[in-house]
Amino acid sequence: MATLVRTSAGTWKAVIRRRGWPTTTKSFRTKRDAEDWSRRVEDEMVRGVYVQRTSSERTLFTQAMRQYLAEVTPTKRPSTQKSDHQKADTLIEFFGAYSLQAITPALVASYRDQRLASKVKPRYRQRSPVTKLVSPGTVRRELALLGHVFTVALKEWGIGLTANPVQSIRRPAPGDGRNRRLRPDEERQLMSALAKHSNPMLRWIVVLALETGMRSSEISSLRTDQVDINRRVVRLDVTKNGSARTVPLSRRAAQVLQEALDHPIRPKGCSLIFFGEPGQDGERRPYQFKKTWVDMKSRLGFADLRFHDLRHEAVSRMVEAGLSDQEVSAISGHRSMQMLKRYTHLRAEDLVPKLDAVGGEIS
Structure with a gap:
């Protein structure tokens, strides 16, 4: 008693x-x-x-999130660490004043619904205000981080919780994926503008994206020891999904990489293919081209074109060229055929000649 x-x-x-x-x-x-x-x-x-709930009743979400960022986030890749901090700001804004015990599935569902109805915050300098809603994919990733905070609190920190409240709610259904293709006239205008740009590295980066389907982070972090021009391959040891892969180079891709390696602006002793100015510590880091890219495509009237769309374009072109799904996934690094399908968008007009060839002539 x-x-x-x-x-x-x-x-x-x-x-x-x-x-x-x-x-x-x-x-x-x-x-x-x-x-x-x-x-x-x-x-x-x-x-x-x-379950002893005292610790979960006394621990505010803000405290738990900050402990997670200090202990768990540093074990992740640099790009993921940055993403964790960005998502954490949004989560703390909503859940920060609640104790872990007070965060229920109903509250998490309320967060999900409010985020899906909220507007995207502007990035960089944009000429027109952004009116798009937060995407289901963004909310799914935020909920994944929230759920992992509770999982770590339960399993590693010994905080008394009866259950993970995120596991009980319905996640937003993933979208159909973007189907933005780069039109031939757009590519001509883009390449013309890139050729006139003062820094040739931006053109080399865009060409590599279109020719290889590599991600922007994979391209910008390339180093000389990863490139074999003679064999026409690039070895990627650090990728988004954690699986190393070897990417074959087309003649055009090998050509721009050779230009980058041979260009007189290249400083001696720098292992980065695409490098920025030295920092205060004297070290050179990858060329930060995103803002220049945004300004250029906005001037050309391609504001809705994202750099990642070039990866979609490259994958679609590989499929159109007749490469098998297995061959394309080996190049692009997609682990599942379902994800590869989301990245592949074939132009209907390009399929017309193939249909004619299959159907033959009408008698």
């Missing part, structure tokens, strides 16, 4: 001592609340489902 003690402050303290369980105490304003709590806890102990 629980022991109820009246404190000097006028509150009631319930103390439960039961064999096989740690001593559990909690203070209440009224005796009836103390009795109700004691009965519930003792019943849970009898059924073997009792």
